[in-house]
Amino acid sequence: MTSLLSPFELSALYAVVGIAIAALFYALLLRRQVLRERMGSGKVLDVWNGIKSGANAYLKVQFKSLILFIGILGIFLFFSASVDDQPFFIAIGRVGAFLIGAFFSAMVGYVGMNMAVQGNIRVSEASKKGFREALKIAYRTGTITGMLTDGLGLLGGVVIFLIYVDHSPDVLLGFGFGGTLLALFMRVGGGIYTKAADMGADLVGKVEQGIPEDDPRNAAVVADLVGDNVGDCAGMAADIFESYEVTMVSALILGLSIATLGPVFDAKWIVFPILVRGIGVVSTIVGTYAVSKWPDRLTKGSAFKAMDLSYDLSSVISIVSFLMLSIFYVNDIRVFLATTMGIILAMSFNKISNYYTSCDNNPVKAVAATTKTGPANVILQGIALGFESTVWTILMIAATIVVSMLIWTGAGILFAFYGVALAGIGMLTHTGNNVAMDTFGPIADNANGIGEMAGIEGEPRKVLADLDAAGNTTKAITKALAIASAVIAAVSLFSAFTETLGVKLDMATDPLVFVGLLIGGALPFLFSFISIKAVTRAASKIIEEVRKQFRMPGIMEGKKLPDYAKVVAICTSAAQRDLAGLAIIAILTPLIVGTLLGATAWGGFLAGVILTGQLLAVFMANSGGAWDNAKKRIEEGHYGGKGSKNHEASIIGDTVGDPLKDTAGPALNPMIKVINLVSLLFSGAVLSLRDLLVWEIPNTGLQIPVASIILSIVMIGIVAGAILLTKRESKETLCDIEEEGASKQ
C-alpha cells in the first residue's frame, strides 16, 4: 500500500525510522554513562533501597490492575472495529497497536522512573564535586526518559503508518488509546500517591512534631520520595508520551481527509507531520548533546544557561528545517506557519503560567503579602489568581484556532482544524528536551531529600537545594506544556470526531447539543472532586500510621528506623482504590451520552469536556503553583520568614494547593484525551446500536431505541456504582472520625 507514496516520501519515512532508532540508542548510551557514576554509601543506601523497591512495588500493583482494563478494552476494540465494517487486518491491527501503545507508554514510565531512582543517589553524591557535575548527571538522566518518549513514540507511529498508509489513522487510534489509557492510570494513580504521601509526611512530621522535611525518623518520608518518582516522573512522562502520540494521530486523521479531497491521493498532508516529528528528534539530540559543550564565555558558568542555549539551538534547527520542508516538499508555506504557531502557543502558555506562579512576579508576591491577614485571605487570593490565569490561557487557545482559520482562509473547516493539529505537532517538537527538563525535577527533589538524610552539609547541601529549586521551575514549564498540548490534542480529536461521523452540531436547532455540552462541562468537576477526595482520604490513613509509628519507642530518638514499607504499602493500595472508578467514569461517560442521546449530544459533550477541563486544569495548576511559591518566598525570609504566623498561613495555602496542582489538575490532561479517543474509537459501534430494537410508540412518532436504553442503564449502573464506592468509603471515614470526636469530648 506504500504505492501511494513517492520514492522520496518513502525514503524520507525510512529515514525517520532510523532517527527513532537512533534516539533509542542515544538513550542507551546515556544510561551507561549515568550508571557509571558513583552511588554514595552508608545508611543512605538503606533509604535509597526503600525508594527503589517502593517505586517498583507501586508500578507492579499498578500494572496488575491495568491488565484487566487492557484485556477488556482490547476485546471491545476488536468488536467495535468489526461493527464499523473494518476489514479484519485493520481490526486486529488496531488491537495490536493498542497493546503496543500501552506497552510503550508503560516502558517510558517504568524505565524513566527507574533511571530517575538510579540518578538521584548519584546526583546526591556528585553534589560533593560541585554544581555543574551534579546538574550534568541529573540532566542526562532526564534526557534518557526524553529520548525514550521521542524514540518509542516516533517508531510506533511511523512503522504503523508505513504498514497501513491510508488506513493508518484507524490503527494509530488504537496506538494512541493504549498510550492514553496508561497515562491516565499513571498520572492519576501517581498523583494520588505522591500527594497523599506528601500531605501525610508533612502534617505529622513538619506540623505536629516540628521535625524537618525528609527527616529519616518520619515513617512517611520514603513514601514521599517514592511519590515524587511515580507521580512527577512516571506519570508526567506517560502523559507527554500520550500527547506526542495523540497529536500525531489527529494530524494524520485530518491530513488523510485532506489527502483524499482531490482526484489523486496527495500524501504530503500526512507525510509532513511525520517528517516534522523526525526533524524534532534530530534537533533534540543535537541540542541535548550540546549541553556540556558550550564555551564558558556563552554560558557564563551557569549550567542553566547551557540548557537554555541548547533549547534555542534545537529550536533554530527545527524551524529552519520546517521552513525548507514546507517550501520545497509541501510547496505550501501555510503548513510552516501552522507548525510554528504551535511553538509560539507553547511559549505563551509557559509565559502565562510563569507570570502567575513564579516567585519574582506580582501575583505570588501578593499571595505572600496576604499571609499577614491570615490563611483565609491567602486561599482567596490564590483562588482569584487561578481564576484570572485561566482566562488568559483559554484566550490563547481561542486565538490559535482563529489564527489557524485565518492562515487557511477560504480553504474550509478541514484545513482550519488541520492547522490546529499541526500546531499540536509543532508544540511537541522538542518533547525530548522538555521531558528531560521535567524529569530533572523529581531527580533533583529526591537527590536533595537523600542528601538531607545522608547528612550532607555545607556547599554540597546548597548545590542540592539549588538544583531542587531549579527543578520546580522546569516542572512548572512542562506542566504548562502538558496542559496546552492536551487541549490542542483534544480539539483536533474533537474535529476528527465530527469529521469521521459527518455529524452536524448545531446548537441553534438541536437542543441535544446543548444538553451534551452541559453534561460534558460537568465531568471535569466530577473527576476533580473524586481525585481530591482520594488524596485527602489516603492522607488521613497515612497520618494515622505515621502517628502510630512516632509513638513507638526508639523512633523519635533516631535509634530505630521506622517501618517505611508499611506506609509505602498503604499509599500503593490507596492510590489504586479510586483509580479504577475514575478510569470507568472517563471511559463509560462518553459512551453513555452517545448511546442514550445520540451523536449530536455526544459532540456537544466533547466540547463541554474540553472547555471546562482546560479551565479547571489551568486554574488548579496555577493556584497551586502560586501557593507553593508564596510559601517559598516567605521561607526566603520575607514577611517574618520560617516559623512565623505568616509562614503558617502560607503552609495552609500550599497544602490546599498540592492536590489541586499535582493530582486533580494533571489528571484532567489524560482524561480529556481518553474521552475524546474513546469517542472516536467507539462512536461507530455505539451509534449503530441505536438502530437496533427500535420501538415506535403508536400514534406519537416517538421512537424508543430499546437496545441503546438497556445498554445505557447498564453503563449508568456501573458508573453510579463507581461513584458510590468512593462515597461509601468516605462515610466510613466519617464514622471513624465522629466516634473519635465523641470519645474525646
Added chain:
Amino acid sequence: MTSLLSPFELSALYAVVGIAIAALFYALLLRRQVLRERMGSGKVLDVWNGIKSGANAYLKVQFKSLILFIGILGIFLFFSASVDDQPFFIAIGRVGAFLIGAFFSAMVGYVGMNMAVQGNIRVSEASKKGFREALKIAYRTGTITGMLTDGLGLLGGVVIFLIYVDHSPDVLLGFGFGGTLLALFMRVGGGIYTKAADMGADLVGKVEQGIPEDDPRNAAVVADLVGDNVGDCAGMAADIFESYEVTMVSALILGLSIATLGPVFDAKWIVFPILVRGIGVVSTIVGTYAVSKWPDRLTKGSAFKAMDLSYDLSSVISIVSFLMLSIFYVNDIRVFLATTMGIILAMSFNKISNYYTSCDNNPVKAVAATTKTGPANVILQGIALGFESTVWTILMIAATIVVSMLIWTGAGILFAFYGVALAGIGMLTHTGNNVAMDTFGPIADNANGIGEMAGIEGEPRKVLADLDAAGNTTKAITKALAIASAVIAAVSLFSAFTETLGVKLDMATDPLVFVGLLIGGALPFLFSFISIKAVTRAASKIIEEVRKQFRMPGIMEGKKLPDYAKVVAICTSAAQRDLAGLAIIAILTPLIVGTLLGATAWGGFLAGVILTGQLLAVFMANSGGAWDNAKKRIEEGHYGGKGSKNHEASIIGDTVGDPLKDTAGPALNPMIKVINLVSLLFSGAVLSLRDLLVWEIPNTGLQIPVASIILSIVMIGIVAGAILLTKRESKETLCDIEEEGASKQ
C-alpha cells in the same frame, strides 16, 4: 392591536392587571401593619439610625453611579432599535420600558430594604413577646418585598403586552434589561459591600480582639448590619425581580414565534404564560395571608410549619388552576406539563443544595469532621463538595431540557425551548412567597444583631437566635432558586437569540462557534476573580480603619461609641469601585465577540457563559454554604466547640466561603442574564456593522470588516482598561503591604 386577542383573552389580561394592582395594595396594607408595631428604645436606636442612614447612603451613591450607565445605554438602545429598522413607537417604547424596568427594580430593592430596616428593630422588640410574634412581623415585612416583586413585575409586563401585543417582546426586552442592569449593580455592589464589611468586622473584632460578633465597640458592626440589608435584601430582591421579568420576556418571545407559525395568529401561546403569572400572584396572596390563620392542631405550634402549609396551599391552588387553564383554554396539556416541570426543577435544586449545605447531612458533617486535620483539609473538603454538587445540579438542568423535548416530541425545536421557558415561568410562580422567606433572612439576622447590642437576654435572646438560624435556611432556599431561575432564563434567552438571528451554530463546520464557546466559558472566571479581589481589597481597608479606631482611647472600654459612619463610607465607596468595571465587562464582552467574530461565535459565546456560569455559581454557593454550616456545627458543641483548634479551622473555611457564596457566586446570576439580554438587544445593530466599510484583500478573498474591527478595538480598550484598573490598585495595596512588611522585619 389588541384585535389579535379574543374577548376572553382581553378580559383575562385586564383581570391580571387588577391582580397586580391588588398585590401592590396588599403590600401597602402589610406596610401599615408592620409600621404600627413597637420599635424599642434607648441606645439601640442610635445603632439602628446608623444602619438606616448607612443603608440609604449606600443606595444613594449606588443610584447615582447608575444614572450614567442608564443614560448611555438608553441612548444606545434607541439607536440599536433604529438600526434594526424598528418603527419609532417600538424604539421609544423599548427605551421607556428600559427606564421603567430599571425604576421598578430599584423600587423593589429600595422599598424592600427600607422595610427590612423598619422591620428588624421591631422584630427585636417583639422577641420579648415570644417566638410567634417576632416571626410574624419578620415574615410580614418580608412579604411586602415579595408582593412588590410580584406586583410591579406583573404590572409592567402585562401593561406593555396590552399596548404592544405582537410587538411586545421587542419592548419587553427593554423592560427586562432595565431590571437586569439594576440587579447586576445591586447584587454585585451589595455583595462586595456585605462581605467586605463582614470580613473586616470579624477579622479584627472576633479574631484579633476576641470580642463577640455584633459588639457595639467594633467600628465595623454597623457596616456589617447595613451589608446584610444591601446585599441579602436589596440585592436578592432585585435579582429575583429580574428573573421574574426575564423568564416572562423569553416565554413571550418564543411564544410569539409559535403564535405566528400557523396561518392565523394564535395568541394563546403568549397569553398563557401571563395568565400563569397572574394565578401565581393570587395563590401567593392567599397563601401568605393564611400564615397566621392555620389551626394549632395542624401547625403544632411551629410557625415554620405554618409557612410551609401556606406554601403548599399556594402550590395546590396554582397547579390545579394551571391544569384547568391548559385543558380549557390552551387545549394542550403539554403547557401544563412544562410549567409543572419548572416547579419540580426548583424543588430539586433546593433539595440538592440543602443536602450539600445543611448541618444535618453528611457533607457538612464531613467538613466539620476534617477540622481535626487542620484548615487545609477543611478547604479541600469544601472545594470537593462544591465540585460534586455542581455536577448534579447541571444534570438536573440538562434533564429539564430533555424532558421538555420529550414533551414536545415531533413539534420541533421551537416548542422544546418554549417548554424550557415555561419551566422558568413555573419555577417562579411563587416568587412572592420566596422573596418573603428570603427577605426574612436579613431581617432576622439584623434583629439578632440589634438584640445583642441592646443587651436583650434570656428567652427573647434565644428567640432571636432561632430566627436568625431559620433565616439562614430560607436564604439558602432562595439562593438555589435564584441560580436555577437564572440559568433557565438564560437558556431561554439563548434560544430566543438563535431564533431571532436565525443563525446556525454548528460546531462541526464552524470553528468560530467553538472559539466563542471558549471565550464565553472563561468569562465567569474573570468575573469571579474580580469580585473576589474586590472583597478582599475592600476588607483590608476596613481592617485598617477598625484597628485604628480600636487604638483610640475609650472605645475598647465601651465609654465612647466608635465612628460607625466612617466604616460605612469606606464600604460604600469600595463597593462602587470595581462595580463599574464588572458592569462594563458584562455589557461589552458579548458585543466585542459579536463585532469581531460574528454571529456564530456570539452564539457559542453565550452557550459558554451559561455553562461555566452555572457550574461556578453552584460550586461557590454550595462550598461556601457548607463551610458556613460546618462552623455552626462546631459552635453547637461538636469536635471541641467554640474556641477549640477545630473551631479556628472552621472559621478559616467560613471566611474563604463568604465572598464565594455571597459575592462572586450570586454576581454570576445577573451577569449571565445581562450578557444574554445585551446580546438579544444589540445583535441586530452590531451585526449590521460588519457589512460597513468592508475591505477585501486583493487576490485572497479575505474580507476585512474595517468598521467592526475599529469598534472592537475601542471596546477591547475599554474592557482592558477596566480590568487593568482593578489590577493597578492591587499593586498599590501590594506596595503598602510590602513596605509595612519591610518595616516590621
